[in-house]
Amino acid sequence: MTKTTVAKWDFFEAAFTGPSAGNPHIDVNFEAFFKQNSRVVRVPGFYDGEGTYKVRFMPDNEGDWTFLTQSSAPELDGQTGGFTAGAAGEGNHGPVQVSHQFHFAHADGTPYLAFGTTSYAWTHQTLELQAETLASLKGARFNKMRMGVFPKDYPFNTNEPLYDMYEVDAEGELDFDRPNAEAFRHFENQVGALRDLGIEADIIIFHPYDRWGYCDMSPEQDFRYVAYLAARLSAYRNVWWSLANEYDFLLNTKPMAQWDRYFQIIEENDPYRHLKSIHNGDVNANYDHRKPWVSHVCIQNWDVKRTQEWRDTYGKPVINDEPEYEGDIMLPWGNISAPELVHRYWITLLRGGYAGHGETFMHPDDILWWAKGGPLRGEAWKRIGFMRDLLEEDVKTGLTPIARASNWPWSRVSGATDGEVTYIYLGEHQPIIWAPGLPQEPGDYEVDVIDTWNMTVMPAKIVDAPANHPTRHGAALRQRRPDAAFAVELPGVPNLAIRVRPRR
């Protein structure tokens, strides 16, 4: 028999028939051990309904792998098999992991600059609308999608979901001991569709916007749900775990220790250690992202000039996954202008963090991108895509702020470097000449002025850096030292950036 071949970072799946009586989710343990030479990786399996048990494995190394199952059910125990892991296909760079403390990279070393968007309940809409969402994503440049497992009940989100995530019992109630395999199959298929578009699925496990009872599951049901998700979905290389959207609004029913335990359960059941974080509601209720199971900081906070503060506080990559959304609804987190959202992206990125996108434009059929997907109706997404393309020309590690934000003038303007490239974003500032942050040493630089809104890149006019007039009594050190080896002339309009890199 020819062995199955699976590309590295795709996944191998094996299915077995086992008990269907009682509640297999509770009654049956099932796992497999995947081996390559002396290396053994434990992989949890899951019950997929109708007597079928599955195990999925994402190889991270080429070559032959074998497996051996272990189960409390005799017919599932001691099963063996194997497959060959081949080369990763084009565009398959492996899962994203933390890199260089504050940044991300794929497993093959390709830098990953997070440019995410948000559509909480897109997988719960009609199939037509879901297809439209995927088409929108194909035409945009987002590489991460925040999306909930559970449906959403909220203003503009009053429709019933495509699937219940749990089976309906004889009384017509959701049975939170029995995941609906069809619903999860659909969900994971859409995770795969995102993967095929090069988009990470930032999977939100819990959220407070519920009318069906998902928020009222018992701790044991929650724990089984989290383990089930990890078993089903970890083999998808584009999975990120977001424990919650706005976890603090759920503390009334799920105390802090429970959140910690969810993280641990994922660590117990995700052999690949996908990225994990958790998103706050109140700006003063950040989870303690220093806890060891948190891979990166996920927050919502409109005050983006504080980005360095969050890097410092937690010492991990910072993704500000809700710096308010472009839109026009009444809720102020969802009605900033497109220029303002683009502005917040540039400030966040050039202070060493990452920002998230969302759109909340009122619509007669309540098709708001942020929850339901569909078409992108705003103006920010194009500028965000432009920014991504621009940064990906040069950024290899991730952006490091030029200086402490407390150092003049970096509390007011934003600037960052990566290797030989420097970016400065002036935002609401509109000088007609600029030097701070430009190279101290003369050299052959390519210097461009970037209009972040009009998406243009124009060579800068280089001029002598002003020799400072003495600026302060007693401040001898500041006297007559130019800020940089040269300065650039600017047109005196807002929302410009400067890029400096060695001429190639």
Added chain:
Amino acid sequence: MTKTTVAKWDFFEAAFTGPSAGNPHIDVNFEAFFKQNSRVVRVPGFYDGEGTYKVRFMPDNEGDWTFLTQSSAPELDGQTGGFTAGAAGEGNHGPVQVSHQFHFAHADGTPYLAFGTTSYAWTHQTLELQAETLASLKGARFNKMRMGVFPKDYPFNTNEPLYDMYEVDAEGELDFDRPNAEAFRHFENQVGALRDLGIEADIIIFHPYDRWGYCDMSPEQDFRYVAYLAARLSAYRNVWWSLANEYDFLLNTKPMAQWDRYFQIIEENDPYRHLKSIHNGDVNANYDHRKPWVSHVCIQNWDVKRTQEWRDTYGKPVINDEPEYEGDIMLPWGNISAPELVHRYWITLLRGGYAGHGETFMHPDDILWWAKGGPLRGEAWKRIGFMRDLLEEDVKTGLTPIARASNWPWSRVSGATDGEVTYIYLGEHQPIIWAPGLPQEPGDYEVDVIDTWNMTVMPAKIVDAPANHPTRHGAALRQRRPDAAFAVELPGVPNLAIRVRPRR
């Protein structure tokens, strides 16, 4: 002999001939006691050069006043006289004082909403330029001017001053024991010119931008200088005392205790207790404005959404006298766009504070408004004038924030009330419908939409407030309670404000 008549809050001046030998500034004490019935007010006099001693008194009550001098010089001692204080003239509302804890009012009760601008060294430029500055002020709506006593040495400020503020000695050096009476006379005349335009003179006593030696005066010289200023200028009703521009940049030569002492010396020599504050450089170096001699908070800070925090910290009126300036110079405190400065004004005012204006546009002859005056070249000043006129239609006390900034949604948008009027400023937010902060009770309201940039006021279209969909698991209180008795429709563009007042 007919008694002199002086309008209330104008001033009476008496001049006497006394010793001119030695150094009268050091050698001669001279003061007067002004009496009305049993009330006695001590008023310090000053030496005005060439053997002339003067004392000035601003009556705050109509009727007859007499005075008796006291001096270490026999010819200045025991002099008597008097005058009659008449009614205040049109537009003379008396000095500005703190009112209702966080606000200001003139002595006659007229509310004073601070709309200040900045021209640090305007009185040190050519007389032609000074006349132009006054003409600009006449055409604008500013009612406060921040201005230094000493000349300024700084980028774009390299010219020699019109007058040295001290006499030049035989070696050609400034003699910091001998104020130049001609220079101070000119300065106070310009304070008077501002008064006649209805503009408060926010007099900056010290600043760190010096090449002439003013920063290196001894403590004793500083103390005499402060007392001299108080004696000369306190009788001008439009005087405010600003101990420094950026005092913290002078701490290397003037330690904190010295700053406290300056405040005390003013209290000892200003019988009218004019407003007193002191302005920081570094945003983390605010003076402790809780000290009893500080009447109001003067700061520079671009982060204007923090305005409530400063009110809370100090419990006094907050004037943010440098939320960055409109301009295009390289220094980021001086190159924000006009829309951004107008935006910061609205945010500051609608969070219960006051903001200051400045313009720093590069100019071939270095005529930058912020230091030298001349013409206003920017676009913000007109919108600031529009805002002042608009607020003065209704505000009687001063604006109180609608809610704690920590309360949803008031960290993101700004809103304030005064009596029956409510203003909401949406800024970068562009909802097409709005209800939060609008009246809870139905009534006959006049509701307008204000375009803060285009300076238009349009009647709002009133619609039903959305009945909230339940928004959160367990948050029963938030269910189906509209935010207000009604909502307004908006055009979905940034920088709008809403005004609600009873229909008249």
